[in-house]
Structures are given as structure tokens and as C-alpha cells.
Amino acid sequence: MKKSPFNLLLIAICLYCIPFKAMAQYKLQDYIEEALKNNLELRNQDFMFQKSIYALKEARGLFLPQVEMSTQYLSSEGGRKIEIPIGDLLNPVYSTLNNLTSSGRFPQVENVSQAFNPNNYYDAKVRTTLSLYNAEITYNSRIKKEQINLRQAQLMVYKRELVKNVKLAYYGYQQSLQSVKVLENGVALANENLRINQSLVKNGKAIRTVISRAQNELTGLEAQLENARLQSVNAAAYFNFLLNKPLQSAIDAGEPDSSTLPADTLGTRKREELQVLESAEKVTALALKMNNSYVLPKLSTFIDLGAQGDFLKVNAESPYYLFGVTLSWSIFTGNQYKNKSHQAALELRSAQNQTSQARQQLQLEAETARNKLIGALQAHKAAVSQTSMSQQYFKDEQRLYKEGQALYLELLDGQIRLINDELKQTMALLEVRSKQAELERAEASYIF
Incomplete structure (x- = not known):
């Protein structure tokens, strides 16, 4: 359908009104998808999941007929x-x-x-065997099937952990860039103060000591700036490591978005860690049943189709078939299976206890993460207010110092407070984002 000029104009206005800071969140989502695709450890976890699928196919193959061909030649002399x-x-x-x-x-x-x-004798045959009834094969197949659910849950656990780590690394890199920017502004302020002091000393309105103090302050800020830049390089390397990319790859960090901080949580979903433990519990219960199945008989059948006779001689009497049915039943095995059953029963009780304990621990983890996020939001709000006050205080002190109505120590104190409060604000925002990622992990609320 053809769009009218009015509709096109409306779309353009809507796109323009979207905050550019939100683009960082879209870019972060792209990075998460890239990590889920390329992370090496996640690939290993996927390999284990695929392996469990083939293990199930192997177990199901025991229900099918087994066909094998065998040939033997005998030559002898002497004996009875x-x-x-x-x-x-x-x-x-x-x-x-x-x-x-x-x-x-x-x-x-x-x-x-x-x-x-026999001498100069051959026997060539094709044997087909089929298990008619074997409880161990049935339980083994169920165990392999449940192990697929276990591996799948383990894969999801690692995916969620990877998403959390990618978010924390991304926010950490954003925070390092903001720290560099704050310190760069601090260096600029220190240069400006140095220029002002040089002008005041030149005009006889201040002593030369203020120039030395300003130079020392500038040197200290430059050292902090260099250290912050190195930390930013390390943060970028770690982020690229999670994405399985060259450590020096460029990162589109965007601007930290503080306008969409969480107001509430999405609610707790069932953690995959519990699914792992529940699947392990089911596997243990099936293993117990498989151990107890030793009291049941095993029934199988076979048929041999072949030929035998003197070597290299085949006649009408050489072909033969042999059909049979085998029934085996364990009468006494020295209580081996009985003791195995006792061990499996204890393992089942232990697995049930671990599941119950893990459920409480995960609930505690989610509640703790939720409270930490609330505390981080309050701290960020206070940091924003404090930074705003420090900015105004520094501007006032700078104006008074230029007019000769304030001491340099007061101006320097305002400058240090402003830089520290701006750094605290960036750290507070990082803390909010980090606690948000941890709560998302604790509630398993990220949607793949």
C-alpha cells in the first residue's frame, strides 16, 4: 500500500523522537545474540546435548533386531x-x-x-537376535531420554549465565568509558584552573604557590585518566573474549541509558537449575527401578542362516538354519543387585534433598537480588542529586575565585568533589545495571 506524505512525515518524527540512548540497548541485544552464537564454551555445552541425543538413539537401537555375520574355518590334527x-x-x-x-x-x-x-571345516552364518523382553533395556532407554532433558536444562543454565556476563561486561565497558570522560573533563577543569591561577599570579592577585598546587592536581588527574583508559582496554578485551572475537575488536557502546531504569521486576520463572536437579532425580529413580528389575526374566530369540561342511565344498546339504529362544532368570548373584538397589535408593534420597535445598537457595537468591536492585536504584538517585549539587557548587566557587572572593583551596575542594561525585554517579548507574542483570538471572526472566 502506498504511504501518504503525511504518514511518511509522521514516521520520520517518531523515529527522530526515539532517544538515541535506547540504541545502546538494541546494540547490546545484538551482542548477546552474537555471544550465544559464537561462545566456545556454549558450543561445548551444545556438543554434550547433541551427544545425549545420540545416546538415546543408541539405547533405542537395543529394541531392534541385531544382525551379524560370522565365518570360521577349522583345521586340526590329533587330540581325542x-x-x-x-x-x-x-x-x-x-x-x-x-x-x-x-x-x-x-x-x-x-x-x-x-x-x-573337525579338520578342514568351515561354518559361515548370519545370526539375527532380538530381545523380546528385557526390563533393563526399557529403563536404560528412559534414562537416556531423561538425560536429554537434563543436558537441555544445563545448556539453558549456561546460556542465561552467558547473557548475564555479557551484560555485566557491556555495562562495565560503558562505565569505563564514562570514567574516562569524567576524568578528561576533570583534566580540562584542572587546565582551566591552572590558566586562571597563572593569570592571577601574573596580575599580582595570587601567589605562585597556587600554580604549583594546580600543576600537581593536573598531574594526578592525568595519571588517573591513563589508568582509567587502561581499565577500559581491559574491559573491552574481556567483552570481546565472551563474544569469541579478537580482543582488540571495536565495540559500539553508545551512551549509558539512565532514563529506562527498572521500576519493577517481571516475576520469577522456574529456574533451569531446578530442572537439572529434578531431571537428575528422575534419572536416579529410573536407575533404582533398573537395578530392581534383576528379579525379572530376560527373553530373547535368535535365528542362524548359514552353510557348513568341508572347506571349499558346497552342496545341497551345506545350507542350514538354526532357530532358538533363550530365557534367562537370575536366581542368586551374591546380593550384588540388592546392594546396588540400596545404593541407588540412598542416591535418590540425596537427590531429593538437594532439590529441596536448591529450591530454597534460589528463592533466597532472587529475593536478595531484588532487594539489592532497590538499594542500587536509591543510591543512583542520591548520586544524581549529589552530582547536580556539586556542579552548581563548583560553578559558584569558580566564579567567586575569579572575583577574588574565595580561596583556591575552596575551588580545589569543589573541583575534587565534582569529579568524585561524577565518578560515583557512573558507578551507581553501573551498579543499577549490574543488579538488574543479576535479578534477571535470578528470576530467569530473560526471553530467548
Whole structure:
């Protein structure tokens, strides 16, 4: 649909009215998505999750028929033999028959000595086995399935932790830039005071001591500024490390936004840490059932399709099939499975206790984080008010000093108070943002 000029003008006005500070939040969201995509440790966690999926497929494969081919060739000599007296049994009969028939149609035969070990013998077959009933296979498959939920919850735990760390690193970098800016302004004020003092001394309205004091103050501020710049470089390196980028990569930090500080929280969701413990509890309960299943029978079937006979000889009698059903039932195993069941039962009770304890700890963590955020908001409000007062105080002292109605120490005190209060304000804003990120983590309120 074609937009009218009035609509286009309205859209342009709305876009212009959006605070530029809010763009930093959109950029932060882009960085979070980049970290979730590129972070190396998160990739490792995803590998473990994918591994658990294949483990489930492996467990489910035990329900399917297993087919394998095997071939063996046997060659032997010596060993035990069995004597078969064929000659002793048949030769008297054959002699009598020859006499009666006056012929030699019934020859004499020798006794047979047959070795137990086959010689020059092959057996090639394809065996297919299928488990008809095995409770251990069933419980093992359920365990692998629950372990997928556990790995998935662990993956979400790391994602939330990564989001929190990226936000803290981003806010820390913003705060370091603001500290640099405050100290740069402080250096500018110190240079201005030095210029004013030099002018006053030149006109005979002040002694030279004020110039030395102003120079010392300027040197101290320049040292603080250099240290703040180094801290900003370190903060940027850590932030890029979380994003798996070169440590010297540029960061679009924008301006810290203090106009959208949180007024309330979104409410607590179920923490993935609890899901991890609950899944571990279910895995332990299934392991207990699997250990107790030793009292149940195991039923399976197999069929062999193959050929056997003298080596390299295949005839109509060589092919064969062998079908069977196997039923096994453990009668007595020295109480091994029974003791394993007792161990699994204790592990289950321990897992249940850990889940209950973790639930209380997470509730305490969320409540503590919420109270810390409220305290940080109040501290930031006080810091903003104090900075405003310090700015006015410094302006008044600077005006009075130029008019000769105030001491340099009073001006210097106003300058130091202003710089310190501005630094405190940036720290207070960082504290608010940090506590907000920690509360978001404690309540699991970030939406992926």
C-alpha cells in the first residue's frame, strides 16, 4: 500500500523522537545474540546435548533386531578320538553273505577312528537376535531420554549465565568509558584552573604557590585518566573474549541509558537449575527401578542362516538354519543387585534433598537480588542529586575565585568533589545495571 506524505512525515518524527540512548540497548541485544552464537564454551555445552541425543538413539537401537555375520574355518590334527568298531561288527556278517552267495560282493571293512576336532571345516552364518523382553533395556532407554532433558536444562543454565556476563561486561565497558570522560573533563577543569591561577599570579592577585598546587592536581588527574583508559582496554578485551572475537575488536557502546531504569521486576520463572536437579532425580529413580528389575526374566530369540561342511565344498546339504529362544532368570548373584538397589535408593534420597535445598537457595537468591536492585536504584538517585549539587557548587566557587572572593583551596575542594561525585554517579548507574542483570538471572526472566 502506498504511504501518504503525511504518514511518511509522521514516521520520520517518531523515529527522530526515539532517544538515541535506547540504541545502546538494541546494540547490546545484538551482542548477546552474537555471544550465544559464537561462545566456545556454549558450543561445548551444545556438543554434550547433541551427544545425549545420540545416546538415546543408541539405547533405542537395543529394541531392534541385531544382525551379524560370522565365518570360521577349522583345521586340526590329533587330540581325542572315538573308536567305532564297524569292521568288527560287519565283517562276520559280510563273510557269511559271501559264503552263501559264493561271491565277493561284500568286502571287508576296517574299524573307524574319528577325531573330535573337525579338520578342514568351515561354518559361515548370519545370526539375527532380538530381545523380546528385557526390563533393563526399557529403563536404560528412559534414562537416556531423561538425560536429554537434563543436558537441555544445563545448556539453558549456561546460556542465561552467558547473557548475564555479557551484560555485566557491556555495562562495565560503558562505565569505563564514562570514567574516562569524567576524568578528561576533570583534566580540562584542572587546565582551566591552572590558566586562571597563572593569570592571577601574573596580575599580582595570587601567589605562585597556587600554580604549583594546580600543576600537581593536573598531574594526578592525568595519571588517573591513563589508568582509567587502561581499565577500559581491559574491559573491552574481556567483552570481546565472551563474544569469541579478537580482543582488540571495536565495540559500539553508545551512551549509558539512565532514563529506562527498572521500576519493577517481571516475576520469577522456574529456574533451569531446578530442572537439572529434578531431571537428575528422575534419572536416579529410573536407575533404582533398573537395578530392581534383576528379579525379572530376560527373553530373547535368535535365528542362524548359514552353510557348513568341508572347506571349499558346497552342496545341497551345506545350507542350514538354526532357530532358538533363550530365557534367562537370575536366581542368586551374591546380593550384588540388592546392594546396588540400596545404593541407588540412598542416591535418590540425596537427590531429593538437594532439590529441596536448591529450591530454597534460589528463592533466597532472587529475593536478595531484588532487594539489592532497590538499594542500587536509591543510591543512583542520591548520586544524581549529589552530582547536580556539586556542579552548581563548583560553578559558584569558580566564579567567586575569579572575583577574588574565595580561596583556591575552596575551588580545589569543589573541583575534587565534582569529579568524585561524577565518578560515583557512573558507578551507581553501573551498579543499577549490574543488579538488574543479576535479578534477571535470578528470576530467569530473560526471553530467548
